[in-house]
Amino acid sequence: MHHQVDGQSVSNSKPDQSTATTVVASGDNVAGGSRMVQQQSSSTNRKNFSLGKFSTVGSPVLCRALVAFGSRELPRICEVTVGVPLDGEVRVRMLCASICPTDTEAAVATEPSGFRFPCVLGHEGAGVVESVGPGVKSVKSGDYVIPCFLPFCGRCSLCKSGKTNLCDSGKQTTRLGLMQDGSTRFRLSGSDQQVFHFLGTSTLSEFSVIHEHHLAKVSKRAPPDRVCLLSCTVPCGLGAVFNTAQVVEGSTSAVFGLSLVGLAVIEALRLSNARRIIAIDIDDEKLSIARGWGATDCVNPGNCSGELPRVIQELSNGGVDYSFDCVGTSSVSRAALDCCHSGWGLATLVGCGGSTSSQLPFDQGQALSGKAWKGSIFGGYKSRAEIPVLVERYLSGEIMLNRFQVNRISLSSFAQGFSLVREGKCTAHQVVVFHQS
Numbered sequence: 001m002h003h004q005v006d007g008q009s010v011s012n013s014k015p016d017q018s019t020a021t022t023v024v025a026s027g028d029n030v031a032g033g034s035r036m037v038q039q040q041s042s043s044t045n046r047k048n049f050s051l052g053k054f055s056t057v058g059s060p061v062l063c064r065a066l067v068a069f070g071s072r073e074l075p076r077i078c079e080v081t082v083g084v085p086l087d088g089e090v091r092v093r094m095l096c097a098s099i100c101p102t103d104t105e106a107a108v109a110t111e112p113s114g115f116r117f118p119c120v121l122g123h124e125g126a127g128v129v130e131s132v133g134p135g136v137k138s139v140k141s142g143d144y145v146i147p148c149f150l151p152f153c154g155r156c157s158l159c160k161s162g163k164t165n166l167c168d169s170g171k172q173t174t175r176l177g178l179m180q181d182g183s184t185r186f187r188l189s190g191s192d193q194q195v196f197h198f199l200g201t202s203t204l205s206e207f208s209v210i211h212e213h214h215l216a217k218v219s220k221r222a223p224p225d226r227v228c229l230l231s232c233t234v235p236c237g238l239g240a241v242f243n244t245a246q247v248v249e250g251s252t253s254a255v256f257g258l259s260l261v262g263l264a265v266i267e268a269l270r271l272s273n274a275r276r277i278i279a280i281d282i283d284d285e286k287l288s289i290a291r292g293w294g295a296t297d298c299v300n301p302g303n304c305s306g307e308l309p310r311v312i313q314e315l316s317n318g319g320v321d322y323s324f325d326c327v328g329t330s331s332v333s334r335a336a337l338d339c340c341h342s343g344w345g346l347a348t349l350v351g352c353g354g355s356t357s358s359q360l361p362f363d364q365g366q367a368l369s370g371k372a373w374k375g376s377i378f379g380g381y382k383s384r385a386e387i388p389v390l391v392e393r394y395l396s397g398e399i400m401l402n403r404f405q406v407n408r409i410s411l412s413s414f415a416q417g418f419s420l421v422r423e424g425k426c427t428a429h430q431v432v433v434f435h436q437s
């Protein structure tokens, strides 16, 4: 028997052993069947749950997660135990998780990249709160949540300044793959080896423990396989235009790189009534998609006769008012600045969750030209406070999230989604839907 939650079948089970302390999460397939990850007892009883009623509460949970081991090894699906949430923490049953380039880069990174291994990957997703630790006030069991790699505590000096979306919560621990008490909630099943967290979220797991400062509580009407896009890629693009650059009506913009973030930038420029939107990419297919999204001019640098910034300046009567670097290499960041109009042009560097070590080439003369670079992290959105508002704007039909293509895959077929994201050729979001085998 299964309960229907947003069209998905979910169930859970608990070993019928009074001595057993670990609860085994089941993986259900879309047809409604179910499969035990690990049979602990031949007399296992199945227990179902509906939202707000979980048989797993209070015990470590055994479930499947996508674990990266570093050293350029490919990530693997592993069984992990997920501990109970401690002070300020929330255990979330993930419903969906979308794969972002930051995950695929981290998956094959080495330790100096800033990530620690082994770690449970994933930082985009949507889920339901299974249980909360002591002191958690903002969410309760059964709430729908969107994990955000950027925290918002509302209490630190950054949050209280009102000038930034940066927050000090977990500053010393999150980048080390730890919860705020300095330990982890994941262990590899069998070996008892600790597994690190990833960007404070680790969404590519059937269950994850996440600090409440990283969780935006959203409407239960929100379809998880859509609103999971609002946990990184889409707000990074929309907010770069609305919050960081604050693009004004009738202006001219150039967008470098037509990844999913780049398309979100174009959508926001269209909503801002930009007069000219110049899309730049080396892939003609992506350029034609961008035109469908509202780009007025398309430039393939491979077909340019002159230098790219000069070509864009000629197209835009001396330079664009705004440019958006959605690629992140130093040469593109520099081109984004160079194509801006002297005196006021603003080049926004659109950042997602990853760490970067590239250096920006810059000469002092540029500083006096009146152009500027500005970094945008998470689109300038205060995650926990403002993502629920974006969800409402989506539900009311204002933000056209449905324009983004979504390719739904099971956790078992993550490799297919990973290679599409890594190749960068794909203009569809790869969304893992849990409880499919």
Ligand SMILES: [Zn+2]
Pocket: 100, 101, 102, 123, 124, 232, 233, 352, 353
């Ligand atoms: Zn991301």
Ligand SMILES: [Zn+2]
Pocket: 151, 152, 153, 154, 155, 156, 157, 158, 159, 160, 166, 167, 168, 169
């Ligand atoms: Zn804060």
